[in-house]
Amino acid sequence: xxxxxxxxxxxxxxxxxxxxxxxxxxxxxxxxxxxxxxxxxxxxxxxxxxxxxxxxxxxxxxxxxxxxxxxxxxxxxxxxxxxxxxxxxxxxxxxxxxxxxxxxxxxxxxxxxxxxxxxxxxxxxxxxxxxxxxxxxxxxxxxxxxxxxxxxxxxxxxxxxxxxxxxxxxxxxxxxxxxxxxxxxxxxxxxxxxxxxxxxxxxxxxxxxxxxxxxxxxxxxxxxxxxxxxxxxxxxxxxxxxxxxxxxxxxxxxxxxxxxxxxxxxxxxxxxxxxxxxxxxxxxxxxxxxxxxxxxxxxxxxxxxxxxxxxxxxxxxx
Numbered sequence: 338x339x340x341x342x343x344x345x346x347x348x349x350x351x352x353x354x355x356x357x358x359x360x361x362x363x364x365x366x367x368x369x370x371x372x373x374x375x376x377x378x379x380x381x382x383x384x385x386x387x388x389x390x391x392x393x394x395x396x397x398x399x400x401x402x403x404x405x406x407x408x409x410x411x412x413x414x415x416x417x418x419x420x421x422x423x424x425x426x427x428x429x430x431x432x433x434x435x436x437x438x439x440x441x442x443x444x445x446x447x448x449x450x451x452x453x454x455x456x457x458x459x460x461x462x463x464x465x466x467x468x469x470x471x472x473x474x475x476x477x478x479x480x481x482x483x484x485x486x487x488x489x490x491x492x493x494x495x496x497x498x499x500x501x502x503x504x505x506x507x508x509x510x511x512x513x514x515x516x517x518x519x520x521x522x523x524x525x526x527x528x529x530x531x532x533x534x535x536x537x538x539x540x541x542x543x544x545x546x547x548x549x550x551x552x553x554x555x556x557x558x559x560x561x562x563x564x565x566x567x568x569x570x571x572x573x574x575x576x577x578x579x580x581x582x583x584x585x586x587x588x589x590x591x592x593x594x595x596x597x598x599x600x601x602x603x604x605x606x607x608x609x610x611x612x613x614x615x616x617x618x619x620x621x622x623x624x625x626x627x628x629x630x631x632x633x634x635x636x637x638x639x640x641x642x643x644x645x646x647x648x649x650x651x652x653x654x655x
Contacts, residue, residue, distance in 0.1 A: 341565070344371045347391035349378070349542075353496050353515055354504035355534045359398040362536075365570050369397065373492065373542045373562040374480065375428060377452055381418040381561045389452070391494055391507035392515055395540030402537040404615050407574040408530050409496070410539065414475055414565035415490045415524040422461045422546050422560035423451045424471070429555040431595075432641045456516075461558050463488065463546055470558055472548050486547055490562065493543030493552075498535040507542065509594035510644055512578040516543060517592055518552045519639045521581055529580035532570075539568070551562040551638040586648040588637075589614060595643035603645035606634060611647045619655055629653065 344361040363369055373394050374380055378387035386392075402408055426446040430438050444457040451458040460473040471485040481646055494507055496514025510517045530537070541564060545557025563609050581588040596640030609629060615626035633653050636644040 339448070341370055344369055344397075346371070346394050349374060349387040349394065350396075351388070351390045351392055351541070352504045353393070353414060353498055353507065353509045353513060353538075353540055354417035355396075355538050356504065359597070360395055360418045360537070362398045362400055364460070364567060365398050365568055368501055368564045368565055369568045370414075370563075372418070373544050373564055375422065375561050376493070376556070376559045377423075377476050383419070385595050391543045392506050393494060393540040393542040394564075396498065396538040397540075399455065399539060399570060400536070401570045402455075402532045404533055405573055405575055406532040407411065407576045408537050408539070409533055409571065410495065410530065411522055411527045411569070412492070412564065412566050414563060415492060415544070416563040417463055417465055417468075417490055417546055417560060418563045419561055420463050421466055421473075422463055422557065422558040423458050424461060424472075424556045425554045426457045426459045426560055428553050429641065432551070432553040440601045454611050461546070463558070463560065466516050471650050485623045487522065488546045488558075489523060491520050491545050491548060491557070492541055492562065492564070493545055493548075493557065495516045495522060495528050495530075495541045496541075497532060497540070498534045498538035505602040507654065509639070510592045511594060512592060514592065517579060517590065517639065517644065518543075518548070518557070519590060519644070520548045520557075521583055521637070522589065522648075525584060525615055527582040529576060530578040530583070531578070541566075551641040553641050557619035577613075580610070581646070582612065585651055587614065587651060587654070588646050588648045590639060591647075592639075593643050595628060595640050597643065600638065600642070602644055603639070604647075607636070607647040608634075608644050611649065615649070620655060
């Protein structure tokens with residue numbers, strides 16, 4: 338059984354940067370146990386420990402990671418640790434047609450209900466024993482009961498410090514990871530990331546109890562998380578962007594900031610990376626990799642105005 342390194346942050350950051358003091362140095366293979374705030378900066382007790390805007394736990398300095406390498410972050414635990422969360426009160430207008438946008442209902446729900454000076458947030462109850470979520474809306478309690486779902490905890494943010502002096506906020510995503518908001522990044526998954534800086538400078542945060550493909554609300558059910566992970570370093574394994582593995586799939590993510598370009602660009606990025614992955618790691622000839630993608634590939638909308646992912650079943654790999 339591997340050593341467990343307990344790391345609890347007292348300061349949280351909202352950029353993926355190489356310039357912050359290291360929270361912890363971690364050795365490859367060591368299990369790190371930590372916590373993540375919700376996107377509004379609140380912890381498991383509801384205390385505000387950071388300003389809103391996807392505060393990040395980190396940076397973790399991964400010993401032995403150098404530019405040109407990649408790291409694999411295995412998420413052995415992504416667990417809910419409090420009994421409430423919240424979402425926005427309506428779908429993001431970017432997910433709707435213009436004619437519907439003109440008639441969509443007001444985003445004003447209740448002033449200061451979840452956060453001061455905000456009226457567009459809907460609270461959700463999280464049943465930790467049953468692992469379910471349900472919106473808290475007494476005026477429409479019958480409707481709320483029909484909207485009870487099984488929780489599927491995930492991390493919206495995971496990434497490293499980018500190349501050079503670039504320090505993007507925790508709002509967008511990119512080749513370095515970032516606010517990917519992919520609902521398959523949860524317990525048991527592994528996230529592969531390129532390394533641009535010595536030590537990688539790994540960050541994570543933005544826990545969601547549940548989120549649909551594409552994050553069409555602009556939020557998941559935002560909540561705090563208990564997280565455990567370990568890291569493997571792959572020397573000289575250059576990546577062009579994030580990859581994800583689950584028990585059943587290998588997944589290339591065409592990770593780009595929302596509104597940077599159309600979704601087809603994210604699809605092209607994911608498909609191109611998958612072809613390279615199949616050739617490099619699975620020994621497939623180029624034509625065979627193209628055929629495999631063409632026959633059994635599945636595409637996911639990761640964010641409604643940004644990233645796409647391409648999944649290949651592990652059962653179909655050579």
